[in-house]
Amino acid sequence: MQALAQLKILDFSTLLPGPYASMLLAHMGAQVLRVQAPRPDMVKFLPPQIQGQSAAFWQLNAYKQEIALDLKQAQDVAKAKSLIQEYDIVIEQFRPGVMQRLGLDYETLAALNPRLIYCSITGYGQTGPYRERAGHDINYLALSGLADYSRRQNQAPVPQGTQIADIAGGSHHAVMSILAAVIQRQSTGQGQHLDISMTDAAFALNAMTGAAALAGGEAPSAENGWLNGGTFYDYYATSDGRYMAVGSLEPVFLAKLLETLAISADYLPLFQDFDPKSQTQAKALLTQAFQQQDFAYWCARFAQVDACVEPVLTFTEACQHPQIQARALIDQRLGFPQLSPPFTLQDQPEATT
Structure with a gap:
């Protein structure tokens, strides 16, 4: 039996945060009706297109069912309400107040089904002065605060390669x-x-640096911490312009790092001094050592x-890495490659979209 087979989710969300959440739940066996x-x-219209919809859309929705509803039409709102008798979880991603205007807010639906779990994902939450403000x-x-200290000193913040607040947050x-x-x-x-709230969740990701600052420590800023470029824990260019990631913080790994790079062990105290x-x-x-040889x-x-040293791979290289392949992180069940769920459960569901 699939882990969440008893859960039936009605998903009103679009784009990324809600669909990614319901995708994870679907991979765990929940019955999701989008x-x-x-x-x-x-x-759905992003490139490349596969069988009339984007690869990204397939990734997010392949393990869900679909129903077409126009929530501006009374008969379709009534249909959505009738589904609440059967679907006991709702995910929605509208701005606060929208679902209330449609007659599909939590209070209305909970009156029909008191067991209803109603999850609202928004940029700033249901309360506060930014509750109705648009955002990405x-x-x-x-x-x-994350963007400010996730950069180099005297340089602009860099747009992230993935949507941290949307996914890790929302x-x-x-x-x-x-699930709780x-x-x-x-x-x-x-x-x-x-x-x-995606902003709430992103703020909570300041866990270590934020806790230290609130306790009277130094506020995080660009390259002033152990893990954001303020120490040798960093990326280093090779002679051909590629990069190696060095995370050799512990003494045993640091010693192996210096030995491999032919740096004298006499420098060990220098690396361990966080001045x-x-x-x-x-x-x-x-920097000088890594510049002596190429990436390969x-x-x-x-x-x-x-020694906690790894190459910075392109996505294509990552797909071919033996660890990624050994963990079966590329899903072929749709007839074309997609990302597999990052967890293993018995009896994972088949694609339906």
């Missing part, structure tokens, strides 16, 4: 909250309204050394 509105999901991933990261926190609410419902018999001047010197030694050389060299 509501297709007259205004189509823009993700880049805005939530900016307001959370999608993952939605899934965790939904399901467990609580088993004891109480009652559902609840879950208020997921900024010492770290600047340590990084200069690593260092890949081969560190493949034999357990």
Whole structure:
């Protein structure tokens, strides 16, 4: 039996945060019915197109069922309400107040089904002065403080390669909250309204640096921390312009790093001194060492050394990496390659879209 086979989810969301959350739940066995509105999901039209919809849309929705509803039409709103008797979880991603105007807010639907778990994913949450303000991933990261210290000193913040606030903030926190609410419902018999704010969740990702700053420590800023470029824990260019990632913080790994790079062990205290001047010197030694050989050389060299040093791969290279392949992270069940779910459960569902 699939892990979440008893859960039936009515998903009103589009784009990324909600669909990614319901995708994860579908991979765990939940029955997800995606509501297709007259205004189509823009993700569906991204390139490349496969069988009339984008590869990204397939990724997010291949394990869900679909129903077409125009929520501006009374008969379709009535149809959605009738589904609430059967579907006990709702995911929606509209701005606060929209579902209320449609007659599909939590209070209305909970009156029809008190066991309903209703998850609202928004940029800023259901309360506060920004509750109705538009935003995207880049805005939530900016307001959370993360973007400011995730950059080089005296350089502009860099747009991230993936949507951190949308996924790590919205999608993952939605899934965790939904599953927690399901467990609580088993004891109480009652559902609840879950208020997921992507800005809240992004702010919470400041866990280590934020905790230190709030306790009276130094506020995080560009390249002033152990893990954001303030130490030798960093990326280093090879002679041909590729990069190696060095995370050799522990003494045993640091010793192996210096040995592999032919840097004298006499410099070990320099690397372990977290004074900024010492770290600047340590990084200069690593920069010079990595510049002596090309990317292929260092890949081969560190493949034999357990020192927390890995190559910075392109996505194509990552797909071909033996660890990625051994973990079966490329899903071929649709007849074309997609990303597999990053967890293993018995009896995972088949694609349906």
